[in-house]
Amino acid sequence: MSIEVTxxxxxxxxQRAIDGISFTLKKGEIVGFLGPNGAGKSTTMKILTGYLKPTEGLAKVSDFNVVEQPMPARKSIGYLPEHNPLYLDMFVTEFLLFSGKLYGMSGATLKTRVEEVIAMCGLEPEKKKKIGQLSKGYRQRVGLAQSFLHDPQVLILDEPTTGLDPNQIQEIREVIRTAGKDKTVLFSTHIMQEVEALCDRVIIINKGKVVSDSSLDELRSTGNSLEEIFKNLTRSE
Ligand SMILES: Nc1ncnc2c1ncn2[C@@H]1O[C@H](COP(=O)(O)OP(=O)(O)OP(=O)(O)O)[C@@H](O)[C@H]1O
Structure with missing residues (x-):
């Protein structure tokens, strides 16, 4: 399994931010992680990426226990946090070279990889600018490029398109689709069309519990729209 949460x-x-959740992602799956504000999506992702310790339970990424084997687990993950911290005074290429060094990359390998992720994320026209001069959409591309740098097997993307305009949303989606082709991707979003455009499967959480874990086909076969299903499962009485 690429991701295993028990x-x-x-x-x-x-407060129980997440409360006994379990799910798995097989290699190569693209799974949407949905839930209303405060449902526990970011908390789950922060545990998977080693930024938070769980109170109880088990989380594995690429078969590595994220608490007991944090380094190999982290190496296999590309993570885009919800509020992606970037160094605004750095130039795009400079920032990516710097980030690559933190992953232990160097020399020609690093330079070639930086050019690859710049091309993959459509950053070519902006690569000589400072990050602080970029639009929100391009900053998000820099965050994605950074998360792809070490060619991780698993991508964990926390609301990658939030706050972007419709064109940028479309473009970022394309980047995720292309980059995610041979990878396992778990991404959170509030945009249902995004899920329909990108995912094989959807996990919905509400108040810290998994309330649905189904393929898009299974959900479509209910005859209800994803919006209706989401509303019914997450309505607060
Ligand atoms: N550091 C913290 N201290 C206390 N409570 C926290 C902390 N971080 C998150 N929480 C609470 O845990 C719950 C889950 O938060 P989380 O950020 O995981 O939700 P989310 O599903 O990602 O929400 P959103 O869609 O708004 O990003 C929320 O009620 C939140 O207030």
Whole structure:
């Protein structure tokens, strides 16, 4: 399994941000992770990427336990956090070269890879600018390029298209589709069309619990739209 989550729980003070969730992603699957604000999507992703420790339960990425084997687990992950921190004073190419070095890459291999991810993410026209001068969509492309740098097997993308205009959304989706071809991708979003455009499967969480885990085909066969299904499963009484 590329991602394996078993009875995962995270408690902040008195609040159970996630409450015994379980799911798996097979190699090569693209899965949408849906849930209303505060459902626990980012918390789950932060545990998978090693930024948070779970209170209980098990999380594995590429068969590595993220708590006990954090380094090999992290090496196999490309992560785009929700509020992606970027160095605004750095030039695009400079930033990617710097990030590659943090992954232990160097020399000609690093330079070639940086050019590859720049091309993959459509950053060629902007690569000589400072990140602070870029539009939101291009900044997001820099974040994606950074997450692809070490050619990870698993991509974990937290709301990659939030705050972008419709054209940029379309373009970022294309980047994810192309980059995700031979990878396992878990991404969170609030945009249902995104799920329909990109995913094989959808996991919906609400108040820290998995309330649905089905293929898009299974959901379509209910005769309801994804919006209706989402609303019914996450309505707060
Ligand atoms: N550091 C923290 N301390 C206390 N509570 C937190 C912390 N981080 C998250 N929470 C709470 O945990 C719950 C889950 O938050 P999380 O950010 O995982 O949700 P989300 O599904 O990603 O939401 P959104 O769609 O708004 O990004 C929320 O109620 C949130 O307030």
């Amino acid at each position: 009875n995962l729980t995270k408690v902040y003070g008195a």
